[in-house]
Amino acid sequence: MDGKNRKDIKPGLRVNIVLKKDQRTGTLTEGIVARLLTKSPTHPHGIKVRLEDGQVGRVKEILPE
Template sequence: MDGKSRKDIYPGLEVDIILKKDQRSGKLTRGIVANLLTSAAFHSRGIKVRLEDGQIGRVAAVVDDN
């Protein structure tokens, strides 16, 4: 999953996000979703979330632990 649809993202999910300061480099930060900050059902650059450690960014990928 690419993290662009709100229905695919929920609290407790492990995701890779791109922080605002890392948008140019594309560096990913891994964490657990605490809450969703984007209210739209879809966002072309990824749903904005707050991680449990307080960092905020857009979901680049959902970590598949299967």
């Protein structure tokens, strides 16, 4: 599942995000969502989240549990 819909993402989910510094390369960073930062219900590049380790990026995929 991609991370473009806010309703699909909740704190505690394991996701792959793209950090700001990795946007050119598309390198994914795996982590657990601590907080949703995007307020709108959808975003074409992915919902912005903060991971539990403090990193911020846009969700590219939601990983299965």
